[in-house]
Amino acid sequence: MHTYQELQDLVEKELQKQRQDREPVELYRPINYALSSGGKRLRPVLTLMAANLFTHDIKPAVMPALGIEVFHNFTLLHDDIMDQAELRRNRPTVHKQWNTNVAILSGDAMFIKAYEYLLHYQGGNLQQVLRVFNQAALEVCEGQQYDMNFEQLNAVSEDQYLEMIGLKTAALIACSLKVGALIGGADDQQAGHLYDFGWNLGVAFQLQDDYLDTFGDPEVFGKSIGGDILADKKTFLVIKAFEKAGPKQLQELTRLYGNRNLSPDEKIRKVKNLFRSIGVGDLTHIKAEKYYEEARRQMELVGRESAMKKPMLEVAENIMRRKK
Amino acid sequence: MHTYQELQDLVEKELQKQRQDREPVELYRPINYALSSGGKRLRPVLTLMAANLFTHDIKPAVMPALGIEVFHNFTLLHDDIMDQAELRRNRPTVHKQWNTNVAILSGDAMFIKAYEYLLHYQGGNLQQVLRVFNQAALEVCEGQQYDMNFEQLNAVSEDQYLEMIGLKTAALIACSLKVGALIGGADDQQAGHLYDFGWNLGVAFQLQDDYLDTFGDPEVFGKSIGGDILADKKTFLVIKAFEKAGPKQLQELTRLYGNRNLSPDEKIRKVKNLFRSIGVGDLTHIKAEKYYEEARRQMELVGRESAMKKPMLEVAENIMRRKK
Numbered sequence: 001m002h003t004y005q006e007l008q009d010l011v012e013k014e015l016q017k018q019r020q021d022r023e024p025v026e027l028y029r030p031i032n033y034a035l036s037s038g039g040k041r042l043r044p045v046l047t048l049m050a051a052n053l054f055t056h057d058i059k060p061a062v063m064p065a066l067g068i069e070v071f072h073n074f075t076l077l078h079d080d081i082m083d084q085a086e087l088r089r090n091r092p093t094v095h096k097q098w099n100t101n102v103a104i105l106s107g108d109a110m111f112i113k114a115y116e117y118l119l120h121y122q123g124g125n126l127q128q129v130l131r132v133f134n135q136a137a138l139e140v141c142e143g144q145q146y147d148m149n150f151e152q153l154n155a156v157s158e159d160q161y162l163e164m165i166g167l168k169t170a171a172l173i174a175c176s177l178k179v180g181a182l183i184g185g186a187d188d189q190q191a192g193h194l195y196d197f198g199w200n201l202g203v204a205f206q207l208q209d210d211y212l213d214t215f216g217d218p219e220v221f222g223k224s225i226g227g228d229i230l231a232d233k234k235t236f237l238v239i240k241a242f243e244k245a246g247p248k249q250l251q252e253l254t255r256l257y258g259n260r261n262l263s264p265d266e267k268i269r270k271v272k273n274l275f276r277s278i279g280v281g282d283l284t285h286i287k288a289e290k291y292y293e294e295a296r297r298q299m300e301l302v303g304r305e306s307a308m309k310k311p312m313l314e315v316a317e318n319i320m321r322r323k324k
Numbered sequence: 325m326h327t328y329q330e331l332q333d334l335v336e337k338e339l340q341k342q343r344q345d346r347e348p349v350e351l352y353r354p355i356n357y358a359l360s361s362g363g364k365r366l367r368p369v370l371t372l373m374a375a376n377l378f379t380h381d382i383k384p385a386v387m388p389a390l391g392i393e394v395f396h397n398f399t400l401l402h403d404d405i406m407d408q409a410e411l412r413r414n415r416p417t418v419h420k421q422w423n424t425n426v427a428i429l430s431g432d433a434m435f436i437k438a439y440e441y442l443l444h445y446q447g448g449n450l451q452q453v454l455r456v457f458n459q460a461a462l463e464v465c466e467g468q469q470y471d472m473n474f475e476q477l478n479a480v481s482e483d484q485y486l487e488m489i490g491l492k493t494a495a496l497i498a499c500s501l502k503v504g505a506l507i508g509g510a511d512d513q514q515a516g517h518l519y520d521f522g523w524n525l526g527v528a529f530q531l532q533d534d535y536l537d538t539f540g541d542p543e544v545f546g547k548s549i550g551g552d553i554l555a556d557k558k559t560f561l562v563i564k565a566f567e568k569a570g571p572k573q574l575q576e577l578t579r580l581y582g583n584r585n586l587s588p589d590e591k592i593r594k595v596k597n598l599f600r601s602i603g604v605g606d607l608t609h610i611k612a613e614k615y616y617e618e619a620r621r622q623m624e625l626v627g628r629e630s631a632m633k634k635p636m637l638e639v640a641e642n643i644m645r646r647k648k
Binding site for chain 1: 347348350351402405406424425428429431432433435436437439440443446450451454455458461462465466468469470472473
């Protein structure tokens, strides 16, 4: 059984081997750049852990795991264009470092590379594996579209929000686990439970993200606190605040939300105070815990030895307990 | 054996069935729009013809053929953003009709749909078929990158240009034929000859395109004549003109090329006269004929009954004789 660190190192090493020095360099350099920014490599590690739950030989899962990581980075690249983001992991985004055309086309090529890596898999259930991946890929696009739609909407319900983050974030984490399980030799039911484990974990993960962006410890949290508040982003916190606010709180919230005349510090402070008095931080935690519990329940249902499932349950626990 | 028209109608009908009425409509409507603009459906028809050369039952090739057509339209959609094109088949391009973000994300989703359609194929050589497609997809990206690079270069050689159009245009036509052949039951050698038939035909096709854009009959040609000249595009004609021009012609060519102060009519007339005196129209024709001959030679080598190969040879002949 492999540890997270071992698997992360393996992913990093194998990704490094895939660096493209071929022509045209204008196409391949941005791909190398996008893939060299590190990170926890959560998705490919989960693929390998899920495979490892059913087999000692995780080698057949390595290239598909890279494929999922490359796909994930492709979505970040195109999302950054759409969101006009300037930084990604403290470095200029590809469309800032080069330009939008480069980012579109290199992104497309990354996506093709993702399939190429998945196509290294030789198992008899290749078609099933590819369909699971393809379905998740489409769901990520749908999630991104809903996310952009929500920016234009006045009111977004909790259910709509949970569906959106399910598609945008949880679908690919669920897919990572199911693909690993199928390659490792899981039956459909086991693979399904790992998928559901991943989906619930993914939703909990995003809810934690929303919480930390506002209530994280600035000393520990990587990014500056309150970015979502300043961007008037519709997070779980905002949605619950609008839902639970009393008449006066609602008036104050409406005044603050979308207000670009306040100084950043003042806006963050006032919104946070309002969030605290409404109690949306706790509501977010409670919701995340609910998904975390369901994730653990799904892992129970997989029915392999407890010791074998420990690494994945530790990933889940670390996601829930993380401060950044 | 099916005629072109029968197969085109089949492709059109099956594409129509795939219209997406699902949510989010912001994602799927542009896809329906992009796929409903008609056209000759050359690539999927060639896939079906190539399958038909080896089997009567072309049904297993239908969804993969659609996949290739959807992929082709995805590349047009993203290329139109990069080229800032405003019209495609006399309708606003997707990024003009909606916006750039919609065009990026809908394009990505179309690309995923293309794989989904290819994944309908159940044959034992699925992996091989997908790898052929994936390789071509990457080559199309490389070709587009070279095309964009060429805009920034002063001198492009004939060889560089032929490599670029090989990647950007011929690779996918070659892939269409090989995928059809492999699904139909061709052996690797036969599939290889059909691939080479397609590659050579694709290059000839693009050279014809270059020729017609300048020397086509305005009464017959769909678009206005001289668009490439006005855009200072590096076509085969321009590259040969710079290569073959005498000292005085070179001086004149240098004065005209990149000159945005002339009236459109004057610029087109003067460049065309210069092209005529250098003889680049004939040189383009001769080159296209060479590729056409090689395409026919490759078809000979496939070694099936002549009558069975007639539809594909007719496609090739029509491409060479077309006036628009």
